[in-house]
Amino acid sequence: MSDQRKLRSVGPVPQGGEPRPVQLADELSDLARGLHHADAPDDVLREAVQAAIDLVPGAQAGSVTALVGGKHVQHKAESGSLPARVDSVMSELDQGPCLDALLLRRIIRVDDMSRETRWPDFAPRATELGARSMLAFPLFVEDDSLCALNLYADQAHTFTDESEHVGRLLAAHAAVAYSGAQREEHLLAAIETRDLIGQAVGLLMERYSIGADRGFGTLVRFSRQSNRKLRDVATELIRDAEAGARK
Template sequence: MTDRRRVCSLGEAPPGDESRPVRLADELTELARGLHDADAPDDVLREAVLAAIDLVPGTQAGSVTVLVGGGKRVEHKAASGTLPARVDAVMSEYGEGPCLDAVLERRIVRVDDMRRETRWPAFAPRAADLGALSMLAFPMFVKDGSFSALNLYAGDPGAFTDDAEHVGRLLAAHAAVAYSGAQREENLLAAIETRDLIGQAVGLLMERYSISSGRAFDTLVRFSRQANRKLRDVAAELIRDAEAGALR
């Protein structure tokens, strides 16, 4: 995992500051490299949260919300501290909040003062009590149907401006593409590993019972169904048992 902490906040642009768009482009280019160099999907999310704290004006903390299991379960990842973790837990408890709206409605959700918020009657008072008076939630959208959002928090009302929305939107777009790519790579590696495990298990069965590869594979599938376990897990156990027997 790369270290993004060397990036400094861009802050609000002073009037007539024509260099800021160039600096922002440079920072986002560096961020894109860091995200694509991350070792795993969760590393991408941690990189994105750290970058948001550095780059998005007003941000004090961040996290990522991911809907899994066909959108039936909420996972909170890469929380930068206790505030986002506690606020995200309240959102899960009540099933409402800016993060969920951003994910499900695929739009940016901004909260200027949680104490006066009426969109989430159960969530808002609890979040305000925890100290999250300002929030920004960005959908991390890619065409593969993933459901996630980058969530930013501040302890002061009115912490986020239109400029913060602009920077956060660009950052979230970079993070979404990198996260999707990391997931695909992880799934591909897992598929290759699964194929190799099944191949080894089939070879063991062929040798043990003097049967063809087709019959060996069918036998492995039958074991999997009878045990109600994944084929990969059955193959891995068969290989472990064979290795353990060879060491005796």
């Protein structure tokens, strides 16, 4: 989904170190509406990364890191080659600020990667690639860890307390929108699966002159015998019936 929003700069920090609250609230309201209209979970993440680059002071590039099944790292919504290369190194070494933000559920800030000691293998390689400053935000709703939003800059000491403040608010909006998009996607998939199974059962009832219960039991038996998901068996049965009807 292309983002047509024209996000304004948050502007200079007034005395006291806080961003302009009214202007920031307007920007986050625009973001919330844009995320709500995203078509799919991955669209939400792409919107969030672009908004972070536009809104978080110092951010030059961004990405999202997800932990699937508690151990498999997936990289989503990378804004350019720098995040892609740095995230690849993080996956290879299984260490870095993105993973820490995801697992520890707290903001991880790197002021100068060349002097970083928390990730002795990752830091030198990230520095060599050009990631001198990093800022990683956990995206989570209640007890569910979802992803980490990662921001990058090519100069040291780029991110400030204001960067953390704006990024924290943005990450909260993104987490809620992403969780909602996932639920909607799962619901639509469940409805589609139910409809497919219903069609397949109907075909079996007609083909073998049996009732609905026996038709469903037959479909389940096919699924177990072939060690395949019920949805896949139903889809194949419908596809074969349609192909036969065209002959």
